[in-house]
Amino acid sequence: MTGAFPSACGKTNLAMMIPSLPGWKIETIGDDICWMKIGTDGMLRAINPEAGFFGVAPGTSEQTNPNALLALGSNTIFTNTALTDDGDVWWEGLSDPPARLTDWQGTPWRPSSPEPAAHPNSRFTCSVIADPAIAPEWDDPEGVPISAILFGGRRASVVPLVHEAFDWAHGVFLGSTMASETTAAASGAVGNLRRDPFAMLPFCGYNMADYWSHWLGFAQRMDTDKLPKIFYVNWFRKDTNGRFLWPGFSENSRVLAWIFNRCTGRATATLSPIGFIPDPDAIDTQGLGLDAEQLTELFSVNVDEWRGEVTTIRQHYAAFDDQLPSALSGQLDALEARLAVEDEWHQ
16 A cells, blocks of 8 residues: 655654554555556556655654654654753654753743744654564565555545545546645645645656656556555544544554455445445444544535535646646546536435
């Protein structure tokens, strides 16, 4: 499995996760860059071209990413974190704040200080071999086979917890329309909705429309049954009071279990205008304390909200003019048509 998420949307936590589900184990190849090519077996295979992890420090803790904390115990570079009196590092979310610190700008800091002690985009980097969950194949030049690709971002509303693309072209459409509420790790005002196709906006060195055409072309280069399934996840949906509906972190393994089972034909789903949504009992939520109303909201597809999404996607696509692949404009038209048949869909 691999995925694409904008910065500060949980890549490192996902890659280094300790699953909450009994009997499941996650091994890590990398947390940042994934290079893929078609292998001699006809599968899409991936390697990690990096030798280290590069994660956002604030929010990383024993509760959110215990493997990361174990990996950071030695031979680690920290940037723009706060410092304790004894020279250790600290950031928001790591633990209760000490009585005093030196902040990331080198000035004295107290818990009553108005600004955070660590920069919101402060980072850590360490060797991949320090991760207790590193996979033996992490540096295998043949790579590992990819059965599923995840796209996602921070969306407080509209986008459900997880949905599956209808097919490869629809999956590329999902990747090309990725959007996330901006964080300190991205340029622009924090909290604004920003289209970041394939999470490659800061990195793509040529026309993004050509990049999408490259992705679409894999449908002609690979057997259909060997193409990875594509999913869109949103760990960050909120209720009307602004509280996260999903606990996230290690509990995301419950969603990954459904994704794995979809890849092997063992999980059920319901057709929706935007893709396949898990059936009500398809994801194990036992012990999470979620009531029926919260679960309904997590997986809801509001037709009116998605009609608004179509409008903003058209604005996004307009920037590419006649270079936009016709397959993607066709996918957008098809989404609009499905949303127009309102009575067939639950809102």
